[in-house]
Amino acid sequence: MPxxxxxxxxxxxxxxxxxLSSPTAVREARTPSLLRAxxxxxxxxxxxVHVLDRVTADGVPATRLTGWRFLIRCGDRAVAAAETMLTPDGWAFSHFFEGPYVASTERALRQSETVSQPCQPRLLSVPGLYMLTLWLHxxxxxDASAGHPAPADLLIPLAPAPPGIAAHRAHRVAELLPALTHRGTPVRLLRSPA
Known part of the structure; x- marks a missing residue:
């Protein structure tokens, strides 16, 4: 399924x-693979890129859009990623980076093409666990900038995943969210603000 x-x-x-067209921005990015491309x-x-802020008392994950991430491709593979952020003046480039999440994102996207249900890929960050997932909405x-993970949506934890959570294994939100709660996610993520 595409x-x-x-x-x-x-x-x-x-x-x-x-x-990308600025030699200064690329050179200062400290991404050797981008420099050697x-x-x-x-x-x-x-x-x-959405961030999980908390889970409401009703069990609804509250998220917010923090940026857009682009895989930077050279030839047949991604060599880095670029992230943008929303500023008071609109969307702006934030930074280039490389590392395990670049290849892991590519792998999870390939893996998600075998899912039978139609979906929209997003990234969901769980800061309390230092975890990033591919969220298949x-x-x-x-609207890719809004919404929250529905119980039937899929989450694919990217590598490296926190101990005890298998990377690249698809989980329904309804199944993974309680496991994240059990793992000791900070209380501020689990309760509605008072």
Whole structure:
């Protein structure tokens, strides 16, 4: 099943393209694989990055959009990623980075193509566990900047995952969320604000 990758806001994409064309931005990024890239590099597969702030008393995960992440491809593989953030003036380039989450994101996206249900890929960060997941949202037509994980949505933890949570194993939100709660996620993530 092909994924429905939502289009990133045009200013977010422009900010990444501008940074990629800036020798200073690339050199100062401290991403050796991006510096060594032979041939053209292109930003692909824009994914909205949401952060899990808390789980309400009703068990609904409350999230917020924090940026858009683009995989930077050179040839047949991603060599780095670029992240944008929302500022008072609109979308702006934040930083380039490399590391295990780049390859893990690619792997999880390939893995998600075998899922039978239609979905929209997003990234969901769980700061209390230092965890990042590929969130496969069941509503392909949804606004990628809004919403929250539905019980039937899938989460694929990216590697490295926290101890005891298998990376690259798809979990329904309804199954993984209680496991995250049990793992000792800080109380502020589990209760509605007073």
């Amino acid at each position: 994924l429905h990758v939502p289009p990133a806001p045009a200013p977010a994409l422009r900010s990444v393209l501008t940074a 032979q041939g053209p590099v292109t930003p692909e597969l824009p994914l909205p 069941g509503d392909r037509a949804a």
